[in-house]
Amino acid sequence: MSTLDDTRWDLVSRRQPADFLYAVTTMGIYCRPGCPSPRPKRQNVTYFLSCAQAEAEGFRACKRCDPKGERRAIAQEVVRDACAFIEAEETIPSLESLARRSGYSRFHFLRLFREHTGLTPRSYAEGVRARRLHASLVSGARVADAVAEAGYGSESRVYEDTGKLLGMTPGALRRGGVGETIRTALADCPFGRLLVGATETGVCFLGFAEPDDALLGDLRRRFPKATIVADDAALTGTVEAIIDFIEEPKAALSLPLDLRGTAFQLRVWEALRQIPPGETRTYADLARMIGNPAAIRAVARSCATNPVSLAVPCHRVIGSDGDLTGYRWGVPRKRTLLARERALATAAE
Known part of the structure; x- marks a missing residue:
């Protein structure tokens, strides 16, 4: 019959996350079970439930798995500061300047930033710039003005990467659905009120569990210049399919969709x-x-x-x-x- 120590050792040997700590008596350190350090010998391992217990026995925290979370907290603050700096700048800061600001080497800073955001600093900055462009265009700014305010050098740069940046041309985004008609239907469903919005292409909005005004407000923010008309009859089949899915979701909800995004x-x-x-x-x-x-x-x-x-x-x-x-x-x-x-x-x- 396996013991608690057997179970714990199995998790340590497989580097699986768990809610205990292990200490290596020959090294004088304690780690998380998922620590990437070389596996110790089992006879040199003892277990603790908290950092305080391990430290009371004279062990110090591992610098690789950071069981106390101190290094991670410092890294998170460094990345938050870098993100705030990028957000505030009109142009994209260089990796060198960001690393210098953080106090880390270029390599170390880049690793920290990617680890905590999933992106490189430049990719993050490109996203910031794209959001600025998106916001300006949605507010109705002229394309040339929006491009300049977002920090792009020229309109050609935006049009070259329009799919990547906006999912549609700047002009289409600026128009905010102008010239389009979105048919809507409101109904009761098991989750409260339901709103469906559809263009000629397909369903472009599906929301529920909020008052009618809130749901319609969300739709209008997404398509500020579209003509929105109530047309319950035209969307009867769509609404019925959605309610059936909520009640009995045994298969994928298959609807014609009009998805717009990057x-x-x-x-x-x-x-x-x-x-x-x-x-x-x-x-x-x-x-x-x-x-x-x-x-x-x-x-x-x-x-x-x-x-x-x-x-x-x-x-x-x-x-x-x-x-x-x-x-x-x-x-x-x-x-x-x-x-x-x-x-x-x-x-x-």
Whole structure:
């Protein structure tokens, strides 16, 4: 029969995360079970439940796995400062200047920044610039003015990378849906009020669990210059399909969609649609699915901006520790959806 120490040693030997610490008597240090340091000999290992216990016995914290979180806290502050500096600058700061500001070498700073943001400093700065451009265009600024204010050297640079930056041309974004008609339908569903918005191409907005005015306000912010008309009759089939899915999510919610976002967002949303009902993925899994394993935070932001919940099932993404994390329409509803999907998937086996 295996003992508690056997279980703990198995986790240490496989470098698995766990809620205890181990100390190496021959080294005088204590570590997290997932520490990347060479595995010690079992006879030299003892276990503790807290840093205070380990230190009371004379052990010091490992510098590699940082069991007290001190080095990580310092690194997080360095990265937060760098991000704030990038946000405040009109042009993209050089890696040299950012590293010099942090007090670390270029290599060390770059590693820290990528580890904590999933991006290089330049990629982060490009994202800041793209958000500035997006905000200016949505507010109605002339394309030339928006390009200059965002820090781009010329309009040609923006038009060359328009798909990557905006997911559409600057002019189309500036128009904010002008000339388009979005048909809407409001209905009651198991999660409260439901709003569906659709263009000629397909569903462009799907929201629920808020008052009608809040849902319509969200849609108008996304398409500030579109003509929005109520047309319950035209969307009857769509609304029925959504309500059926909420009540019994046994298959993917298949609807014609009109998704608008950056190229990165579209990749994330497409990956979300590949997760089968009854299954979940972590943000790290999703980042790997799109071929960019370091972009975990950017993936999370894309999930949060998903305009068509349920059809693009962001509720199937969870934290690395299994926590349901945040959900635009409330964690209890996320829990309910996942429980229903799992029950139906199990029953079908």
